[in-house]
Amino acid sequence: MAEKNLTAKDILQKEFSRTMRGYNAAEVxxxxDSIIRDYDSYQKDVVFLKNENERLIAKIDELTKQLSLAKKNVATTPGSGVTNFDILKRLSNLEKHVFGAKISNSDSTQN
Incomplete structure (x- = not known):
């Protein structure tokens, strides 16, 4: 972005040469004065936007670091590929193994 060389003070102190057919000094x-008000407003906006930009860049950096740490943790966590379906299937097989033996034993003792 190009830097502005003019300041509000520069605009205010600008002197124009006078001629016979020059502009009305009061109108100038x-x-x-209206330009100075606008210029001050623009300068405040530029400062605000630069600060906001820096804040957002810092936030992006922070979130990027958090994301990379989270990806590392997910990759190193054992069993991260296990789904709820896999867990239920294993639990069902375990129940069949434990309770299936008891059911078979109770059926054979009753006979």
Whole structure:
């Protein structure tokens, strides 16, 4: 972004040469005053936006670091590929193994 060389003070202190058919000095002064107000507003906006940009860049960096740490933790966590379906299937097989033997034993003792 190009830097502005003018400041509000520069605009306010600008002197124009006078001629016989020159501009009305009061109108020029009034116009320059309006420019100064706008220029000050733009300068405040630029400062605010630069600060906001820096804050957002820092936030992006922070979130990127958090994401990379989370990816490392997910990759090193054992059994991270196990789904709820896999867990239920294993639990069902375990129940069949434990309780299936008891059911078979109770059926054979009753006979």
């Amino acid at each position: 002064d009034e116009y320059l």
